[in-house]
Amino acid sequence: MITALLIGWLIAVGIQLLYILFIFSRTALYRQSDARTPQTAPPVTIIVCAHNEHKNLTELLPLLNAQHYPAFDVLVMDDRSTDGTTAFLENDIADLKHVQFIRIDKEHQHVTPKKYALTIGLKKATHPVVLLTDADCRPASPDWLAGMVAQLSDNTTDIVLGFSPYEHRPGLLNLLIRAETLFTAVQYVSLALAGRPYMGVGRNLLYRTRTFFDNKGFYTHKNVLGGDDDLFINEVATARNTAVCLDPDTFTWSKPKESWTDWRIQKRRHLNVGKYYKTGNKIRLGLLSGSHVLTWVLGLVVGGTVLGYELTGHSFTQTEWLLLRLATGAFVFRLLAFWAIVGRISYRLAHTVHWLLMPVMDGMLAAYYGLAGLKTIFSKRNKRYYWR
Template structure:
């Protein structure tokens, strides 16, 4: 009797997981909002600067080589303690399309990134804004074009993709990129179904009008996290948001993420997750819960009657491999799924570890 109940529960959670993965596959089919040849809208590229004097020159010189008709670079220096301001002032003399926003610390907004970005938005010349950060770089000299081509009269928010740097012969890097791939296809699938919840300021575009329509970051200015996600939560409608998965629109992180840093960021991300809309929290949690149940139940059922469990296990991994394989191909991350079953199990165990760690010591908001 107990085995029968557990077996049928196993069948249900396997079916739920398969439905989720088929839902995730939807993001790979996207319609272009306008023809690339028609793109000529002026763009303000906003770059956040905080103690980056050592890499600023190479980064900005590379950014100025973008093949786009009309763009300015707004460098927002958020009270850097190094020589960042001096470097960008020198760069401004060399490049006429650079604008500087120098933010001084104030008692009310001490070191607040959202306050600095708000000043940058106000200072930007153009209606269409494209956000990035110095810890990432464009994969193509057509990056601005690749992102701007998704704007239309209806689509005023564009979510771009950031690839993580690949580190050879590193299992932790492979695991981190696998986790990032899964999170990316989850978030983009929700955009496809007109319910976006996640973006990154490393590659994010929207109009000034959308920013001021919701008073920018005013609803979460006191939180030192979520400048992209929480703005998206306030500004999104069922029609105004799209995303780009063409490689010309990608950026890539300049440094590989260590396992220790990733684990710390995952702990802190739980704060941001708690601020998402209820429907997003529910669907994402249900996905993780059913995945955990799948592995708990499969270990028991295989022990009792492996022949009965085998068709469901094969179906699960086959669908998972097809979906993640196609998604990885679209995002140019083909090698991420090579150790798929093992990576999936490791990720579940790590998520349990992160949950337990958060119960022992709650993460604090970070600056």
């Protein structure tokens, strides 16, 4: 039994090392272009979908209106708001020359509300490029728009994946949110750089409108809860048409959930979407998360078994000793590699998680992925519609 455990542990650690050293290192070593607005800057429509976001819009819209870019507009999709958003948009944005809005008055059974709002926004967009964000996000600088567009280096690039960190708050929940956000970015940015893009985040995502309509928009997943960003990108992104933007000036800071209940609802939606990914993406992500969990679980099991052997006076065979040393050495090397490479990425991505906390983050994410996997397996599909 101990031999099988050690072999399984060694395989799991080996898979992890392949991802860390050959995939994640691409993000750690990536050199972002310093370019700002390209000489032939395409006009852009910034789209913000908002459902009862009055307070957030009063803070966000002036920041969007003040972007340093030659030709753009901001289109707010007011989706059935009842909190004073409509009155604010009708009466208080006259000084924001770039801002327009469209009111949506009802839901439609054939499509989820946010996908409907985004589809209407894209149809009404007057420019060939759209940049998406959420009402509770804040661009890091007035160069956010220009920096994202700068990655449209030629006509073959249709999609730019940005990063959206969460604000730092005290507490375990906030640390978990930031850790999960960082590691999600490590995965989607690194795999995009490796020529295997599979998702983006709607809090900071740019693409050409032709890409949306040429691929029938959200049609194939119009009734799926969530997926207005990652499922769409999963369908249309390729190695040739996708770029990433890691310039700190182009980050959009988001407000994190403050209760475990709200966060669980958000994560439930995200987990529900993953099963609709392309088969290749599911295999790659499954290997990554599965080996991550097994690296720690089998390590703990092996540690307990070794302790049991010591207490009972049981001796190891020569083969078992060799496997134990190899697996333990690989685990330590993998831990140090994770610490160095993901820590470096965290430094680049707004110091999302302090580098000293990398080992804590590593174990925390293994526990999170393990519990999330069990939850997905044993829970029934949730058919309720959440707007966000």
